[in-house]
Amino acid sequence: GNSVTQMEGPVTLSEEAFLTINCTYTATGYPSLFWYVQYPGEGLQLLLKATKADDKGSNKGFEATYRKETTSFHLEKGSVQVSDSAVYFCAALNTGFQKLVFGTGTRLLVSP
Amino acid sequence: DAMVIQNPRYQVTQFGKPVTLSCSQTLNHNVMYWYQQKSSQAPKLLFHYYDKDFNNEADTPDNFQSRRPNTSFCFLDIRSPGLGDAAMYLCATSPDRVREETQYFGPGTRLLVL
Numbered sequence: 345g346n347s348v349t350q351m352e353g354p355v356t357l358s359e360e361a362f363l364t365i366n367c368t369y370t371a372t373g374y375p376s377l378f379w380y381v382q383y384p385g386e387g388l389q390l391l392l393k394a395t396k397a398d399d400k401g402s403n404k405g406f407e408a409t410y411r412k413e414t415t416s417f418h419l420e421k422g423s424v425q426v427s428d429s430a431v432y433f434c435a436a437l438n439t440g441f442q443k444l445v446f447g448t449g450t451r452l453l454v455s456p
Numbered sequence: 457d458a459m460v461i462q463n464p465r466y467q468v469t470q471f472g473k474p475v476t477l478s479c480s481q482t483l484n485h486n487v488m489y490w491y492q493q494k495s496s497q498a499p500k501l502l503f504h505y506y507d508k509d510f511n512n513e514a515d516t517p518d519n520f521q522s523r524r525p526n527t528s529f530c531f532l533d534i535r536s537p538g539l540g541d542a543a544m545y546l547c548a549t550s551p552d553r554v555r556e557e558t559q560y561f562g563p564g565t566r567l568l569v570l
Contacts, residue, residue: 376556387462387546388499388561395556433498437557443513444559446498 346371346436350447353431357454363421365450367408367434370415375436377401377410377417382431382449391419391432429454459483460562462547468568469537477532477565479547485560487553488530490522491546493564499546505530506553534567542569 351366369375376395380388392401397412408419417434434447461480469475479488487506491499503512505524519541521533534541544566548559 378558380561385566387460387564388548390558390560393558437559443501443504448498449496 346375346438346445348434348436348445348447350432350434350450353449353451355450355452357424357452359426359454359456360423361454363419363424363428363452365419365432365434365452367417367419367447368415369417369434369436371436371438373438374412375438377408378435378437378444379406379408379417379419380433380435380446382433384430388433424452424454426454426456428452460547460549460560462545462562462565464565465563466566466568468570469534470570471539472536475534475537475567477534477545477567479530479532479562480528481547481549481560482528483549483551483560484527485549485551486527487550487557488524489548489550489559490520490530490532491548493544493546495543502532537567537569539569542567 347370349368378393379391381391382388392403394401394410400409406421408417431449431451433449435444437444489504490502493499502516519535523531544564546564547562550557550559
């Protein structure tokens, strides 16, 4: 079945620093890939997605590119803010309805 | 705004006392999902409804049941909660089950078992 691997957290950054959170996947076929964000005590919010190779998802300054050759979907942001502090989940969804498979989540802490 | 609503946000129950969590949606989506998320872990799918068709995950305990009386509402019933069932329960919806579709999550219900 599918699996998603994320870098361990927490990731601790100062405001305006560059962010990268690594995500790689294993899947049969070509899954759609998602980044979800979870703020403390809240549900998951879709941050961005990409449905085919070389697609770039972007939202609120965050970007991730679907790299088939490296089976990766790394999340990046050029300048993080304190309000970006949250847990970020990478997820994959394959054809024929296999369930949305999540990585273990990466906690981001941004200090002023 | 169209959305996924979960009530209550916090639920306290006693060990062994049945509890029901509710989810409603104004998105008119065909598919509704229930996930369990324990502290510092990824969400784990319990089951989903594709319209009225119920789909259980193989490792979902029998203690967990679900009902979907209409398109808008879905309920999670825990027949005899144990301490290990304390978690955040997330409801999600999607228009269909194809790979391109986004799942939209509600805010979650945090269940505490005493």
